[in-house]
Amino acid sequence: MKKILILFSILFISQYASAQKLALTKGVSAVAPQGSKRLTKAEVAAFVKANFKHTEIDTNKTIVYQNNHLLISYWDIYTGPEFRRPLEKTLKLLTYLFKDDHNNIVTTSKIINVNGTRFIILEYERNDEVYLSFLSEVKPNGVNANGIIQFKKPYEAEAQKALEKLLPTIKFSVQ
């Protein structure tokens, strides 16, 4: 009886996880943190209106989830060979752009390594709303993964935990 219960649990969890695993158009896939609900464009708009003053999430390009107080989005980009640059230079550029941006204040900018893939982690605030964004290195096929977790300041720990869960699940068709 105990074995049957465990088997059911495994089946249930794997089905749940597979339901949340979504591939993007350029070969990147990721598994949203447990408890996430995929949102339609209208649902994203409603959630943003109810919770935030502003959002940088473009629903035309991204997959968007709601996880409790968080709005989690990710998308992939193709970059032509002439426009690829080392992650360090991208970080320098993105940080530099904030110098003239009086609406957003950077609180974190760093490069981390998750399972062999390097990511820029950039966190910035606009009033009491926070964007925890990530941007991966460009893989040899020119594709990289990007994402934003948007939340209100009190939910920082929740957002960090979601990012910690999300990044290791990101897979590229070309490693």
Added chain:
Amino acid sequence: MTTKQQESDENTIMLAKQWYNKAYPLSVKLKSKLNIQNVDTSKWTDVLSPYWDKGVVFESKKMDFIEFPALKSGDVSFSTKSVNPNLFNYKKSSSISSILIIKRQGVYSAYTMTILADSAYLKGDYGKITNNTYSHREKDFTGLVLYHSLNGSFVNGWQYIDGVVTNAVYEKQVSSTGGNKGVQIVNGLKLNKQVCDAVQITTYWEDCAYYTNDLTYSNPFDCKYYQTTKIYTSCADDGTGGGNGSESTPPICPPANTPPGGEPVEVSAKGIPKKVRVYQPPVTPIDPSGGINPPGNPADQPCLIPQPVPTDTVKLKDPCVQKGQIKANAQNANLATENTAVYNTLLSVDGKEYGAEQNLTSLPANLKSPLMGGNYMNIPVRGSTTSSSSDRFEPNFTWDATHGYTIGATHSHPGGSAPSPIDVIFLVTTSNNGALRLAGQSAVDFYKANASVTAVTEDFNYVLTVNDWNGLSAQVNSMSVDQIISQFNSLARESGGSTEYALISMFGDKISLFRAGHGSNEYIPLSIDKTTNTIVLVDCPTN
């Protein structure tokens, strides 16, 4: 006991109040307790209203002036410094706003008058600013006075140094790349006989809720904070008009229907290199020493009436043809020297922008031919001169034989980014420059056909040109500088850090963007591939 004068003043205020309430009906009705008012900051009457009980009346030149302290629903403050609006300290504000109602020949008009004091004048004493009103000005007042209509549109303004009017202030008429500047004239931009300087002013808004019975807005709650930013120009006639038989360049006229002022007099003040001719405030019965200069320009002051920009058909330039012109210009020895010197500054660790103007020594005989090379001045590269938080290089603009004809500017982007929207704004504002427009339509056309901005980075040089001046101007003027920057940065982040993508995505065919590898003059146009929505190099046909 009430005197006859008091009775007369009360009557004047009552009539003004009747007019005001009719002209500016209360659009935001106070609701029941705990209902929050949402204030539209573009409509200043929602935020500022006359404190009727504290009006001061005086008469000058058959006009009634009534000055009221502004009752503020929430708060509003002006500053030349730009900070996070949540962190702005309204208690340490260097500005004060009041409402001025003027009755002239039976016709009323109303303005907000904002006095923005210089930190050198305040010396940390923020209460000192309240010593200045429309009718009384401290002898050493240094700062700006700005008049806005009650719908928020700028009317005009004046700059004072040591109690003397030195400059007239206009809204975004002269070239500038923005940046934060103090109100004193430093390294002024000389335009024929005018010396101008850009001043970026940020308005901080506090939007609060009030109880319905809180008529003096004393107990705010649920406050939210915003900011808006505008670039103004502060210009002075340098007083040399008449020399060599030429007239000085008149300023751009502010809006009409403004009261007349006094006669122009020559003044000099500390920090002003030459005497300037300006109109002084009217002498008022309250303070014979003079108050603040009135809103609007004196009716008899010579000034230029801005002409509407002609609506010409947009003919997009072929970037594959244009790249030849860009190459020819980049090969000019002086421009190449400038670009190399700018590149070398990227090795410095201060992270600031360095640059130089690209000035022609003379204009070609045929202004209709595209500029291919030309005679450029050798201008030393310099760094950002502002002491503020901005690290931007701010080019000057001249259009005369002595200082040269500014056809562009080159500067470093230490972060490695392509030209920014600030560079786009520079091109748009310079195309409306007074000296350029005075030189005639052929000069304006020549400028528009050849103007460019070069951004030098560690890996690439970028050149930005304009295709659709009217469209670009309309787009730039429809947003605040902060909004433009925010949108650009958001697009850059969304595209994985591609500022090339962000710029073209934002301005489309209105601009052209070219890129050459460091040390190369082979500029290649950039474009967004509509199928893949990615930035690409345009594959131009081989010549």
